[in-house]
Amino acid sequence: MESRRVSKKRLGLHEKTSKNVAKRRKGKGKGKDDSNTSDENLYGILNERNIKDVQFGMDKRFLTWYGSNVYFDNETEQLGIKDNGNSNTDSKDKQSTDVHSLTGKTRFWLDTLFVCEYCFKYSENEENFRLHAERCRHKHSAPGRIKYKSPQYTIRRVRGYKHTLFCQCLCLFTKLFLDNKSMYFKVNHYDFYILYETTTDLSMKNKPLGFFSKDLVSYDQNNLACILIFPPYQRRRLGSLLIEFSYKLSKLDDIISGPELPLSPFGLIGYLKYWSQIISWELTEGELCDFDSVTLEDISKVTGLRINDIIMTLKHLECIGEENRIYLDKLRRWLKTHERTFMIEDQYLLLDD
Numbered sequence: 082m083e084s085r086r087v088s089k090k091r092l093g094l095h096e097k098t099s100k101n102v103a104k105r106r107k108g109k110g111k112g113k114d115d116s117n118t119s120d121e122n123l124y125g126i127l128n129e130r131n132i133k134d135v136q137f138g139m140d141k142r143f144l145t146w147y148g149s150n151v152y153f154d155n156e157t158e159q160l161g162i163k164d165n166g167n168s169n170t171d172s173k174d175k176q177s178t179d180v181h182s183l184t185g186k187t188r189f190w191l192d193t194l195f196v197c198e199y200c201f202k203y204s205e206n207e208e209n210f211r212l213h214a215e216r217c218r219h220k221h222s223a224p225g226r227i228k229y230k231s232p233q234y235t236i237r238r239v240r241g242y243k244h245t246l247f248c249q250c251l252c253l254f255t256k257l258f259l260d261n262k263s264m265y266f267k268v269n270h271y272d273f274y275i276l277y278e279t280t281t282d283l284s285m286k287n288k289p290l291g292f293f294s295k296d297l298v299s300y301d302q303n304n305l306a307c308i309l310i311f312p313p314y315q316r317r318r319l320g321s322l323l324i325e326f327s328y329k330l331s332k333l334d335d336i337i338s339g340p341e342l343p344l345s346p347f348g349l350i351g352y353l354k355y356w357s358q359i360i361s362w363e364l365t366e367g368e369l370c371d372f373d374s375v376t377l378e379d380i381s382k383v384t385g386l387r388i389n390d391i392i393m394t395l396k397h398l399e400c401i402g403e404e405n406r407i408y409l410d411k412l413r414r415w416l417k418t419h420e421r422t423f424m425i426e427d428q429y430l431l432l433d434d
């Protein structure tokens with residue numbers, strides 16, 4: 082398995098700026114057509130998928146969503162990342178990483194990337210992957226400190242500077258499902274909140290379901306840099322759970338906060354859902370329900386949401402009019418037709434430090 086630190090490059094997830102996009106340069110090829118431009122020296126972004134699918138643990142296989150060259154050596158375009166000029170162990174089997182013309186149109190650099198579902202180390206070689214999977218140390222002990230533990234879910238905080246390799250491998254994996262954030266190898270400025278099922282069942286114990294990262298110091302006061310629920314676990318409201326948790330953290334710090342921009346299309350849908358719920362609940366049943374008139378500032382104070390996010394949500398729900406007048410009746414109706422799905426229970430928060 083790829084196990085060396087990837088300190089030579091950048092890793093972490095950051096906003097892609099238009100200036101950076103302008104720096105895009107053409108991908109080097111490997112049989113790709115000219116339309117496949119890339120940010121490869123900058124952000125690892127490719128315009129086409131280059132890994133066909135991922136074998137995630139022993140029993141889950143799914144397609145990648147986006148191309149990314151961050152798993153590959155820039156010069157040789159073989160799997161593995163050079164660490165200060167040393168050759169890498171994963172590039173021996175050149176044959177299996179060579180270009181495969183699968184559909185006659187799409188050319189993949191790699192058919193299947195094998196990824197450990199406990200620690201995110203990866204290989205192109207199934208045998209190596211199986212050997213690793215049997216003895217991965219995170220199978221028996223997940224990294225980090227527990228920050229939330231309900232009978233259903235556990236969230237652990239993993240410090241980037243302490244568990245560097247784990248966080249770097251997680252970020253590499255994330256890149257296959259998220260293309261609007263860029264990557265850096267410097268994970269030491271981030272905390273990672275990893276979601277697990279609370280269970281003694283060995284088939285699920287210590288298997289991350291998703292995560293979000295958070296800057297240790299965010300000048301924009303973001304409470305979340307990047308969020309991903311791994312494809313097999315999506316649409317189970319786990320993204321909503323992590324978003325809700327991220328606001329618990331910023332409320333603890335007593336700040337008005339929100340996610341790092343830009344949001345991906347799924348990120349936007351997920352956030353609008355959470356924002357709609359928390360705003361309409363506070364206005365109709367929560368702290369603001371007895372107020373005769375409510376300002377955007379009142380909502381922001383009670384929910385911990387940014388005013389821009391509140392306006393976007395109220396517009397989305399068509400519940401805001403001239404001079405920011407809020408249509409409470411309409412919001413009440415919205416809440417009645419939408420199931421309330423808050424998932425974090427305060428009694429299970431473990432946020433002492």
Ligand SMILES: CC(=O)SCCNC(=O)CCNC(=O)[C@H](O)C(C)(C)COP(=O)(O)OP(=O)(O)OC[C@H]1O[C@@H](n2cnc3c(N)ncnc32)[C@H](O)[C@@H]1OP(=O)(O)O
Pocket residue numbers: 258259305306307308309310311314315316317318319320321322340341342343344345346347348349350351354
């Ligand atoms: C700041 C940032 O990081 S932006 C980047 C966000 N991350 C990504 O885009 C990475 C890839 N996507 C993902 O990991 C996930 O889609 C996430 C994290 C955005 C959402 O996680 P999930 O657990 O799947 O979402 P969750 O089940 O909580 O759904 C919340 C709502 O979003 C909407 N939604 C989520 N996924 C979908 C989908 N595939 N199609 C349509 N609607 C969707 C639904 O309205 C859903 O509510 P409902 O189930 O009550 O109808």
